[in-house]
């Protein structure tokens with residue numbers, strides 16, 4: 249039986265820099281897998297390769313037995329994989345609700361023919377879309393902030409909104425690029441609780457995470473990436489306790 253997500257032999261060079269080298273791993277359905285490794289290890293590049301934001305030089309990605317090779321980022325979302333961005337990429341002059349609506353897949357209300365000749369149908373579909381946007385905002389705890397401009401949200405709220413936006417796609421595999429970076433206290437706990445809740449609801453999560461405490465608390469499996477290559481895979485306690493990996497991660501600082 250094929251793995252839920254299978255990444256096989258990915259290579260990607262940027263000029264003289266090899267960002268991914270023969271990178272292979274699998275992700276199991278229903279689990280939270282943390283992707284860790286030092287800055288520049290290639291974590292975001294892997295997300296870009298899986299989600300169609302870049303084409304690897306060689307290698308294959310298979311999701312639920314279906315090859316994603318050569319598919320566009322929109323096609324990959326339709327297959328059920330959505331990702332957040334390390335640098336958020338929110339529309340800060342729009343409301344939280346508008347950001348969620350912008351991430352939705354359908355084009356309700358955008359087809360003039362249907363909008364003019366089937367106005368009631370269009371109005372109903374638009375109302376349903378608004379309801380769906382409100383539902384994902386409520387799901388991440390942002391119902392009260394729905395009509396606030398994103399620039400007026402706290403950083404923690406913006407991170408939650410990034411997750412709401414990909415939930416609105418209906419994807420079942422969520423790739424989260426540093427969802428807790430820059431957060432502490434209640435904001436950090438809120439994101440961790442949300443990730444656990446999403447898992448309980450049946451989502452599969454692949455999470456880039458630098459905070460060892462967070463990895464320990466949320467990960468079922470850990471993938472350790474170094475110089476574009478997967479050098480270790482295992483349970484969080486085993487990866488975190490490995491002195492060789494700590495040396496690579498912290499450059500001998502501990």
Ligand SMILES: Nc1ncnc2c1ncn2[C@@H]1O[C@H](COP(=O)(O)OP(=O)(O)OP(=O)(O)O)[C@@H](O)[C@H]1O
Pocket residue numbers: 262265267285286287288289290291292293294334
């Ligand atoms: N589009 C690009 N053009 C040139 N070099 C790139 C590009 N994208 C990534 N790189 C380089 O590839 C390497 C891997 O980058 P990547 O962003 O994947 O690392 P990362 O593991 O996500 O790091 P961080 O923890 O800092 O986010 C880095 O040396 C980076 O500078």
Ligand SMILES: [Mg+2]
Pocket residue numbers: 291292293334425
């Ligand atoms: Mg990165």
